[in-house]
Amino acid sequence: MNWSDILTTTSALMQGMGVVLILFFAVLVMSIPLGFLLTLCTRSRFAPLRWIVNAYIYVIRGTPLMLQLFFIYFGLPTLGEPFVTIFFDAMTCALTGFALNYAAYFAEIFRGGLLAIDKGQYEACQVLGLNKWQTTTRVILPQMIRVTLPSITNESITLIKDTALVFSISIPEILHYAKVAVSRTGSVYPYAIAFVVYLVLNTILQFVFKQLEKKTAY
């Protein structure tokens, strides 16, 4: 193995970087708001909505993400239309599966975040005449985000690593290209490079979230 081999393999692995980044950002953008919506539903006064959302969170958290991806990609299209059309593309399946899965986890994180907010904050809002929307967006949400930021970081690290699961529904990402390189070279070092790539991604991620934590500190 020489430097040019490493360079060739690394650039081969980089072909999978796009998929990882798209999955990462798209899933975060979709699942964080969806997760917060689910949290609000679990606090709804309308009991059936609470039951449905709690059951959803229970099922999603209690079953493997890979099974959920298989269910969407291989399973749903067997039911015919409209699933055949909707879930024709593997990336659509991956985005759907990941967003639905991560939303359930974020819902639980946000539930914990809301529990951490003092009742006095709601009371102060009420006596000052803020309505529910103003209370939520101006007072509760900013504090909840601050409280949950370490857990969000944790979940994001897991998300980067979980993107490797789309390998199983035939989306070529970093792991796929590493495996191809291993077969081609008969050597283990492409896997070692994959280790480094994931580590670098997560190092950047942790740095960004640390800055965010510092910025939102009070």
Add this chain to the structure above:
Amino acid sequence: MKELICVEGLKKGFGGQMVLTNVNFSVAQGDVIAVIGPSGAGKSTMLRCLIHLEKVDGGTITVEGKPFVKNGVYESPAQIKQITSRMGMVFQSFNLFPHLSVRKNLTMPAMLANGQTKEQAEKRAEELLAKVGLRDKIDMMPSTLSGGQQQRVAIARALMMDPDIILFDEPTSALDPQLTAEVLEVMRQLAAAKMTMLVVTHEMTFAREAANKILFMCDGEIAEAGDPKQIFSAPKDSRLAEFLRGIK
């Protein structure tokens, strides 16, 4: 003097346990009323019912001639909000918004809930902070202030909404004696400026010197009401006499 608040037959229980059995009193404009009594007498609950942080089980609360609950039946949420918006409240634990600067703690609610423009709110915030002696802290975060300073900011925040009356729920109970003194000084200034105040407190010196009327609460009712001189020197109710003996 114009009657600001009138409370008749107020009842409130928690899980079958009656906390307020029958509370009756009124507050006139300019009154500084100290509510005293042993722990568990229902003082804080009574105050929280007045500003609709707790729902009453019975009775009538009238604010400036308009009842928002009549014989235990509430008006519409919009009307309750409109009527209770004439009152401000200061909490024992301050309840400042920790993620906002002192300035924003004051201006945000004033702009959102009281319709003040940014310029009006900023100007008023500066005036009120100067009044409570914290003009130089305007851009600080609440966590960097002492408890006494936080409570003075909370008082300024309540004043931002131009309330007709401020309810104080044990405003100095979380503070050491020195910080208590600085908060009480601000409250004395408000009293001197004829701000109407209803103060649940364990500070007997403040009650004696700053209040014009004392309500002694015990066992969920107002056991005795009167001016400070009479209450402290010639109590009629035996429970009040015992309470006063206990704190001496």
